[in-house]
Amino acid sequence: MLAFLPSKLYTPVRPLTTAKTKTATPLGPGRLTIPERAIAAMHLPFSVGCLVFALVGGAPGSFLIFYLGTHSLTEAWSKTASTSFNTSLSSVPNVPTSLAVVASILITFSLFLDLYLVRYLRRKILAVEPKLSALAADGEAAYARGFRVMGGMAGTAFFALVFFLLYFPPRAQAAPDPVSLLGMAVLTAIATLVYGTAFWVYLSGLWGVYRFGRERLILRPFYEDRLLGLRPLGNVVTNFALIFSVAITVTLNGEFVVGAAVSIAINLGIVALGVAMLFLPLRGIHSIMVGVKHEEQTRLSLKGKEFPSEAMYGESEGEPSLSRIQGLLEIQRFQLLKIEASNISEWPFEPGSVERLVAILLAIFGVLLGRLVELIH
Numbered sequence: 001m002l003a004f005l006p007s008k009l010y011t012p013v014r015p016l017t018t019a020k021t022k023t024a025t026p027l028g029p030g031r032l033t034i035p036e037r038a039i040a041a042m043h044l045p046f047s048v049g050c051l052v053f054a055l056v057g058g059a060p061g062s063f064l065i066f067y068l069g070t071h072s073l074t075e076a077w078s079k080t081a082s083t084s085f086n087t088s089l090s091s092v093p094n095v096p097t098s099l100a101v102v103a104s105i106l107i108t109f110s111l112f113l114d115l116y117l118v119r120y121l122r123r124k125i126l127a128v129e130p131k132l133s134a135l136a137a138d139g140e141a142a143y144a145r146g147f148r149v150m151g152g153m154a155g156t157a158f159f160a161l162v163f164f165l166l167y168f169p170p171r172a173q174a175a176p177d178p179v180s181l182l183g184m185a186v187l188t189a190i191a192t193l194v195y196g197t198a199f200w201v202y203l204s205g206l207w208g209v210y211r212f213g214r215e216r217l218i219l220r221p222f223y224e225d226r227l228l229g230l231r232p233l234g235n236v237v238t239n240f241a242l243i244f245s246v247a248i249t250v251t252l253n254g255e256f257v258v259g260a261a262v263s264i265a266i267n268l269g270i271v272a273l274g275v276a277m278l279f280l281p282l283r284g285i286h287s288i289m290v291g292v293k294h295e296e297q298t299r300l301s302l303k304g305k306e307f308p309s310e311a312m313y314g315e316s317e318g319e320p321s322l323s324r325i326q327g328l329l330e331i332q333r334f335q336l337l338k339i340e341a342s343n344i345s346e347w348p349f350e351p352g353s354v355e356r357l358v359a360i361l362l363a364i365f366g367v368l369l370g371r372l373v374e375l376i377h
Helices: 034-041 046-057 059-070 073-082 097-127 129-135 140-151 154-173 178-212 231-258 261-276 280-304 307-311 322-342 351-376
Strands: none
Touching: 034 046, 034 097, 034 178, 046 059, 046 097, 046 178, 059 073, 059 097, 059 178, 073 097, 097 129, 097 140, 097 178, 097 231, 129 140, 129 231, 140 178, 154 178, 178 231, 178 280, 231 261, 231 280, 231 351, 261 351, 280 322
16 A cells, blocks of 8 residues: 555544443343343244234233223223323323224234334344454453443333333223223333333443444544444444334324324424434544544645655656656545545445435424324414
8 A cells, every 4th residue: 555544543543431341241232121031931932922012012902901891892992992092191082983993003013013123123233243343442342341231121111111101191091990990000011111122222222332432443444444444333323213213103103193292292302312313322433533534634635745746756858757657656546545535434324324214204203293283283
């Protein structure tokens, strides 16, 4: 490679913060979540276990509970229709039968999808472990430090409790007897456990990306990779954002259909968080990439001032000398290198992929906002 190519930038860079050395722990994406452990304990195929959770925590389970409490199919369906979506902090509205059927299907399917995607996200992090470990000076130890939080149960319990406090009060209003009230408490706990697990796995995975980005990373030369070898981190975030957009669309469609204004308002905040989380975990990586790009462009600009005299070196008439030909070739290579340096990406993903994801999330946000404005007016 050319003599003016840098070398110092492609040794492990200094960490943004000093990382403490810890021994490996059983925590991390390899640890099963609470619902996954329950499915494993039942000795069921995972997809079948997801279906069981969805049927029990969704509309079929609600219908059974209300029937056991009222002994009336008509009243049981009426109560199921009024709790066929995740309303929060508001009275349960009267829902037409056609909308109730759609909302019942959506809430049941959302439980299946969210739980199924939990394992997908965990396995996605596990699958990229070799690539991420190769990016860090500390290898597997850096990966373990970054993503160990995914194995924690406290986060799942916290979000499950928050969702339970939001969703149970209006459901309790629809329970006319102790049997229905107790049953709705149990079913709501199951549903919110699924939602809390999915939300925690999503957030903790992105937090792991943020923590990993603060490790001592090994950057590839920009003339080999315009993303400096950091593409795996960008792929994790964009994959998580894609899954989030799919899951949130299915989960929130019930509120959209029946017109639960308070829930739609809360979900707008969740979607906005999804857009922000596409970039927040990568702020440290962004700073590193911007710094590399600026330093390389500055260094090459200074190097370019040396070339005019080198290019004119040799005889000016007749056949060009060998030294002048070499100088011209050096200038040509230098110009190509400057172009490559100017193309260094400032984020670890291709612009087209993230633009599509942002467009999807903003579209969801816009539709929900429009529906909320319609309901308010």
